Amino acid sequence: MVRFILNRLLVALAVLFTVAVVSFALLHLSGDLAIAIAGPDASAETVAQIRVQNGLDQPLLVQFSHWFWSALHLDFGRSFYFENTVMELVGQRMPITLQLGGVALLLALVVAIPLGVVAAVFRDSWVDRCAMFISVLGQAIPNFWFALVLILIFAVGLKWLPVAGNGSWQHFVLPAVALGYYAMPSLMRLTRSGMLDVLGADYIRTAHAKGLSAFKVVVKHGLRNAIIPVVALATVELGFMLGGSVVIESVFSLQGLGQLAWDSISRNDFPVVQAIVLIIAIFYIGLTFLADVLNAVLDPRLRSK
Template structure:
């Protein structure tokens, strides 16, 4: 178990370093920060002064090593637009994104688990097709369009929830539904497939032959064994929600990392964008690593392989 954990942690660290390097190179190649700051009417001397002040005249290797070393200490530099430390911006915005992702994950599970179980109990029936249609509809609709529909119906017409903002928990209800419903189909299909496989297993037939009740067979035996691959997908989906909340946070005016990323990209604020990419990637990799550990604990065959 310790060797397996060490291998996974080592791989996670390598992936984090690769992501940080790739993000640094791509963002620095995406445009001239000095010209974005100075404006179109800036003289070459002013552009050169800005490049010297920001250290853009140095080798990218030196700048990357310096940025990574500072990032490991929690120092991501200063925002070019907001004129304050990037770390302070992230500390202020990150709780809103985590809250949105957590609530969206709950919405996803609340939809995917019952739909997946019902579809597996009657495969090929009208119940199965209806469950699949409900789930797939969420992924077929653009999440920004679905978010706008939720605002019009439940906020403007019915007045049940706020349309925008992030000051109270009520502000996260509609965006969590929009983001969670969009992430439901892969989870529902995985639960359905796992349940169908589990229900056709010999131990389920033995449990039924012993007279164990249907509910106990489904939820204690079948669902318990079908949930192992779901843990890995849940980690991936939660990471996708953290990284993919840009559109939802923009539509609902949530002051989170996604909205901060959109603001920073539109203003060429590279220090903020680099920090957000690195933090989201670290969260994503940490979640996958945690799911691997949990799965190896639940199923020893994984770590043996």
């Protein structure tokens, strides 16, 4: 088990370093950062001064070394626009994004797992077809369009929930539903396929032969084994939600990392953009690593791979 964890940890660190290199390179390949910071109407003297102040006159390898070493110490510099340190901005916005992602994943699991189990138990019935229809619809509808529909129905029409902001728990209901509905189809389909494989196993037929109730057979014996890949997918989906919350946060005006990333990109606030990309990557890689470890704990056969 220790060897398995060390191998996965080395892979995670290698991926993280690759993401850092790519995010640094993409910003520099997008054009002259000094001109982007100073503005198109700035004089040559101003551009040269900004280039020296931000170390943009040094070789790229030196710039990357300084930036990466500072990033390892959680020092991403100061924002060009907000005039705060980047970590102060991230610290203020991160709880909102984490709360949104956590609630969205919880809603997705609460709907997807029971729906997948029922669809597998009643295979090829109208229940199964309805579940698959919901799954296909969830992947076909863009999440920003679904978010706007939710606003029109529950905020503008029925006036049950607020339209935008993050002042109370009610402000997170519609964004969490919109974000969670996008992750629900894959979780539901994986639960259904896992349950179909498990329900055809010999030990399930033995459990039925012993006279156990259908509920115990499905939940205690079936779902416990079928849930293993769902755990891994759920952690990965949480990483996708944290990274893909830009659109939902923009639609509902939630002041999280996604909204901060959008504001920073539109204002050429490069230190904030680099920090957010790296921090989201850390979350995603960490959650993937956690999924691998949980799978190895739940299924000892994976430890030998």
